[in-house]
Amino acid sequence: MKRLDISRTARRLLTSGLTAVLAAGLLASCANLNYYSQAAQGQLALVSDSRPIDDWLADPATNPKLRLRLATARQIRLYAVQQLGLPDNQSYKNYTALTRPYVVWNVVATPELSLKPLQWCFPVAGCVNYRGYYGKQDAQAYADELRAEGDDVQVGGVTAYSTLGWFNDPLISTFINYPDAELARLIFHELAHQVVYVAGDSQFNESFASAVEEAGVERWLERFGNPAMRENFVKYTARKQEFLQLLLKCRRALEQNYASGASDAAKRAAKARLFARLQDDYAVLKQSWGGYAGYDRFFAEPLSNAHLAAIATYNDFVPGFRALLARERSFGGFYAAVRRIADLDRDERHRRLKSLGAS
Numbered sequence: 001m002k003r004l005d006i007s008r009t010a011r012r013l014l015t016s017g018l019t020a021v022l023a024a025g026l027l028a029s030c031a032n033l034n035y036y037s038q039a040a041q042g043q044l045a046l047v048s049d050s051r052p053i054d055d056w057l058a059d060p061a062t063n064p065k066l067r068l069r070l071a072t073a074r075q076i077r078l079y080a081v082q083q084l085g086l087p088d089n090q091s092y093k094n095y096t097a098l099t100r101p102y103v104v105w106n107v108v109a110t111p112e113l114s115l116k117p118l119q120w121c122f123p124v125a126g127c128v129n130y131r132g133y134y135g136k137q138d139a140q141a142y143a144d145e146l147r148a149e150g151d152d153v154q155v156g157g158v159t160a161y162s163t164l165g166w167f168n169d170p171l172i173s174t175f176i177n178y179p180d181a182e183l184a185r186l187i188f189h190e191l192a193h194q195v196v197y198v199a200g201d202s203q204f205n206e207s208f209a210s211a212v213e214e215a216g217v218e219r220w221l222e223r224f225g226n227p228a229m230r231e232n233f234v235k236y237t238a239r240k241q242e243f244l245q246l247l248l249k250c251r252r253a254l255e256q257n258y259a260s261g262a263s264d265a266a267k268r269a270a271k272a273r274l275f276a277r278l279q280d281d282y283a284v285l286k287q288s289w290g291g292y293a294g295y296d297r298f299f300a301e302p303l304s305n306a307h308l309a310a311i312a313t314y315n316d317f318v319p320g321f322r323a324l325l326a327r328e329r330s331f332g333g334f335y336a337a338v339r340r341i342a343d344l345d346r347d348e349r350h351r352r353l354k355s356l357g358a359s
Contacts, residue, residue, distance in 0.1 A: 042134030050094035090168035102157030105139035126199025152304035162193035188216035211321030319357030
């Protein structure tokens with residue numbers, strides 16, 4: 001199969017963008033050069049190996065299952081643009097077939113007796129609570145360095161991410177076979193990052209995208225879903241909420257433990273007990289689901305604070321965003337209101353969203 005031809009001008013622009021990233025890495029620290037280099041090479045490979053969906057659909061060698069998935073993704077993207085007001089650009093018009101299960105692996109870390117994640121700062125994206133690698137071994141090697149310094153660390157595979165419109169994000173083999181509603185959820189979420197993004201405020205950004213995905217999937221299912229799809233998504237959402245509540249319960253107990261006046265040794269012992277209880281409670285919850293194993297991957301590595309560090313990031317402000325959408329009654333008005341909140345300073349931004357959620 002032929003690869004997508006990138007024009008000389010487009011390739012020059014792409015290369016200049018990656019060069020800027022590498023230059024930023026050099027200015028920050030020579031030690032970061034390898035990290036920025038793998039990030040630039042990984043993104044370049046992702047873009048250059050993609051082909052337009054139309055080419056895949058026209059190719060008689062395309063697997064029939066993939067053909068159906070790509071047609072479904074194209075319909076979902078069209079709905080996102082026409083009904084949700086999400087960006088109508090070149091994102092998700094191409095498809096990339098990878099030979100690995102994840103597009104990147106994220107490293108998340110916290111101190112041993114704290115749930116506050118470490119942060120890494122990058123050009124454009126600002127400061128975020130993770131560090132991404134295109135190779136699993138590279139991610140594991142960096143995780144080992146952090147563990148050697150005494151930090152709690154989790155390495156997690158990621159099926160998709162947004163470049164915030166800087167590049168044309170493709171559909172990828174890592175998520176193309178998701179059930180329809182899950183595929184819609186992911187596309188809506190990643191496109192939402194291109195609408196509003198505040199550098200350095202992951203809590204705001206991820207909660208906003210999560211609110212858009214939830215509202216978008218609800219509407220998409222009303223239009224295109226059948227009874228079986230709706231029932232399956234209701235079950236999926238219920239399991240997701242039950243699992244989230246399980247994690248939040250453990251997180252609250254850990255926060256109380258670390259804030260107590262106990263000795264570090266006592267805190268470590270309580271931490272071990274709480275994580276053991278989390279595993280036991282998950283086993284009970286999984287049994288109530290009839291053995292559904294969709295969250296087993298969460299327990300693939302020994303549990304640590306890093307597993308729970310990002311829970312609030314994706315969920316804390318979702319009620320506030322949902323309330324704002326209900327008040328504005330249209331996605332266009334909602335996005336405009338979100339942009340106004342994004343222009344506030346961080347403390348006032350968070351206070352406004354908490355107030356909206358409480359109401």
